[in-house]
Amino acid sequence: MELVHSSIPLYAVFASLFAIPLILLSSRHPDLREMWTMLAALTKFVLVISLLPDALAGRILTTDLVDISPGVSLSLAADPLGVFFALIASGLWILTSLYSIGYMRGLREKKQTRYFASFALCLSATIGIAFSANLLTFLVFYEILTIATYPLVIHKGSLAALQAGRKYLVYTLSAGVILIIALAWTHQIAGSLDFKAGGLLDGFGLQAGTAVFLFVLFLAGVGVKSAIMPLHSWLPAAMIAPTPVSALLHAVAVVKSGVFGVMRVVGFVFGPVLMREHGLDFLLAAAAAITILLGSLLAFRQDNLKRLLAYSTIGHLSYVVLGAALLSSAGMTGGLMHIAAHATMKITLFFCAGAIYVHLRKENISELDGIGKTMPWTMGAFTVTALGLAGIPPVNGFVSKWFLGLGAIEADHLWALAVLLVSGLLNAGYFAPIIYRAYFRTPGKNSGTSEAPAMMVAPLVITALLSAALGILPNAGVHFHDLATLIASTVLGSGR
């Protein structure tokens, strides 16, 4: 890997940060204000895209800013893994922004300026997480993301929202503090915090006890955002947030920052050698398997559509964790692909839930009789992506699951394959009743075809098409598959 100095990663982080004062200043002119958001989103995406060719060619563009601790600088590096995640987050932000405008205006929400400003800050932090070149930089952006998400979670300002916000803070701030301890310990052992493919802790002769304890600290730190059980319960509670927030943050940016953190910890902090040596891979895989199964089972009990999606998210996040834990080339590729696949599918489902809420003020599954006829586009998109999550081809959920399955076989963990298959059935099990109600029950009084505002329907149709397209051509456009295999080979290939 060749390092090249460049400021583009920095600009990519800053694109949405610069938009914040502009958003705040134009709070009295909604159209102008939303224009800044859209402009920032497009700029960010273009900047991230421009990093792609270098990442694929094995060149890492880096920006070193000031030292923030002796020997550790605030530095950004657009390595393949970072670009992979940044592409997903920044690309989907464009669609979410469009959708947000429709949603917030459709509901005549208050405090829209604060909402769009916080959203922009969240995206800066997410891209910062993606491009962090060392653990301390990662922590800085990780904590900024925690704080920036809080105003979005409590947006409603109701008592229930406040309680959800408190729960969210208790979980995420505790995780942040634990992460600080893990970092300090790592610094003590390795004398460095720079991410290194194959593990920065590799080669320091860690004792078994130290390795396990340190790994558990890291896992607690990044496990909260990736909702690994038993650290998951903030996520269903956070569903009180406006739906675009749930869509982008609780299906893409925040939770994926968590699983992205798991990938970094597995591949770049501990590394495959250390993971295998101390049985950490099994520890992680077991936690992931339990989360996959329990998350899916808990989804069955939900009547509130968004809460069901939240439990489904908990299960799917651990697909990625499982992919990392398998430590096999196909498994890691599959895990990475699932970051992208779950992002496009789950964001569609949340968009659908929001469209239904804005249009019909309905949020429970039991009220959705016959909605497939009322809102054909929305429910069409919903059906496609729900099937995709269950792993039915040709949607992209199938592709990532296929690789995960191959990875399980490659790693000789057939039980993991079984977990994936059972989870697929469970997914089909909790989505099927919704689809059945939507198409095979007769609607109540609210008959006739009518859709949510176009600004909401268009994004969800696009993301559904995207899911299908990436299922048929996994490598189309931004080369997700090439990137994923490249990452897997750098992480696993450099192991001794």
Place this chain on the structure above:
Amino acid sequence: MERHLPVLIPLTLLTTAVVIPLAGGMSKRLAHPLAMVGTFLSLVFAIWGLARVLLEGPMRYHLGGWIPPIGIELVLDHLSSMMTVIILGVALPVLIHARKSIEAEHPEQVVPFFGICLLLLLGLTGIVLTGDLFNLYVFLEISSLAGYALVAVGDRQAPVAAFRYLILGTAGATFYLLGVGLVFMMTGSLNMADLVGLLPHVQDSPPVIVGFVLMVIGIGLKMALFPLHVWLPDAYTHASSAGSSLLAPLGTKVAAYVLIRLALFVFSREYAREELIVLDVIVWLAFGGIIAGSILAVAQTEMKRMLAYSSVAQIGYIALGIGLGSTLGLIGAMLHIMNHAVMKGALFLVAGNLRLKIGHSDLDRFDYSIQQQMPWSTAGFSVAALSMVGIPPLAGFFSKWYLVLASVEQNAWSAVAVIALGSLISAVYFFRVLERVYLRPPLAMGTATVSQTASNEAPLSMLIPVIALSVGLIVLGLLNAVIIDAAIAPLIPARWEKVP
């Protein structure tokens, strides 16, 4: 002129402190501008001094030309020059802020107030600059007497709080003086640099041991080190807003400086740690302070009182860094002295803004009308509060980061746990305030709920200091490594662990 820098800093403050009551006799309006000029000038000298020290090394100044150890010596080295800049750099915005606040709260006491403020600053900078143990006592008493007077200018309970502060503060000063006497008895010298050479020969004699312990207890009282903190909450709560904004960020930090100078540099850390276990005791007291201060802060319903208990906890962090007695620990302690001065300054200033505009700082009566009336003050409060909680990249995160690094280095896992717990509890009490000022619906007061939402921001002279200190927190956070390299690393003794 550069040769005289060490004495110019306190001299400017002393002159201004004398001139203020004289000029104030003619016109009350002269007091504030004079105080500003005096503080500003001495800040310029302090920055000049720091620059000189960084470029050319420490300077020593013999008062009246008397050669030490007979004469009194002022020392401008890395530690003292940095401390003077911190003291005066925080004092300047606080004093800019003080005019409107003190005019509103205590219009009769404006002239004496600013006179006392300058005396306090004289005492604090003197403590930091002096190289003489007895002279340090003199400056300690100047600052303490000024402190008692500042606390007494306050609400109806202020005189009681001031009296309590006076009794305990005098006890602390007496302990310290006794200790100095015992050390002088055995060594015949009061000069710190001189003592560094003399003490190793007599340090195992009972008088020196008792003297050292007495001095540490005395300073512990001034520093409000748990459980010697009981004077602090009342004093900070009942003093005027302006008075507590000046005392809270600075008073206890300077005592922490004395502890560093004395325990780690005049005596040695090996002596304080291995022979007397003083450092271990300080660590345990720090734990007590962090936990007790944080929990008591959660229990408060008045903002200034909450901030006061939070100070007890933050002193604990500083003491922990000192007690660990390592390079990283000292870096953490020094950074936290600086960062906490800026954060607490900003928070107390916002409390002053609230008292001026809303008329109270009762947490139970906070609701989101505050944010709508005073968006900028609330924003400043939020930044300082997040920094206190330790959210990167704000300054408060980094001092904790070095303290955690220092604890891990020594396998002091209990310290790691205490720091973590303290941060989480501080999140509880600060987010409680933030949640109220941003989100809590206005409480049903019957009338005037609509008019409350009109803008009612504090005047610019009270707003700019808040904003300046909050922005300072971001800058200090991002530049912490620069500060460590330039100012803190050179003060680490050569035989300690290397700066990473």
